[in-house]
Amino acid sequence: EVQLVESGGGLVQPGRSLRLSCTASGFTFGDYAMSWVRQAPGKGLEWVGFIRSKAYGGTTEYAASVKGRFTISRDDSKSIAYLQMNSLKTEDTAVYYCTRDPGSGSYVYWGQGTLVTVSS
């Protein structure tokens, strides 16, 4: 059974950093791209970015709203994807979901989400 479990969310002050983890199980993690999608309280879904599998260079793509501040990485030996968030802003407050990306953008498997609150 495919499972994705996010962790690392919490309350953080503006300008500070936070790292989210997405621990995967039930599939060969290294074969898949992994994406992050967020949802601000009471708002819609926003794609944050993704990391390709090593077979496709392990490269990353980001939404303009987070480019230069957020970094996605992966540790295939541990089946974990990371979202490093720096210079956090109040508008980054959201539930952050990780998803398994089959390369088509069709997200079947999602984690339960982890809430990040950026506030002083």
Place this chain on the structure above:
Amino acid sequence: DIQMTQSPSSLSASVGDRVTITCQASQDISNYLNWYQQKPGKAPKLLIYDASNLETGVPSRFSGSGSGTDFTFTISSLQPEDIATYYCQQYDNLPQTFGQGTKLEIK
């Protein structure tokens, strides 16, 4: 970025009703369009991929159609468990973008 305009933003219907949601892309996205259902406090669930293909395990009362810029999502006979917010998503171009959502309520 490709803008996805979803309508209506909210909808109230009765059990058994046929419900239709539309999504318009700001440019041609071929059939690179998905539909998701999201219930409160839960992650989204993929219902329709590639505009018209039913995801495994999804009831056949859900369907999708369209290509290019205009897409339609239909529930043929609304059930109480269909109460949720529905989102379209394009994945033709990065950044992937979602519609603003349609909140479906029971009348």
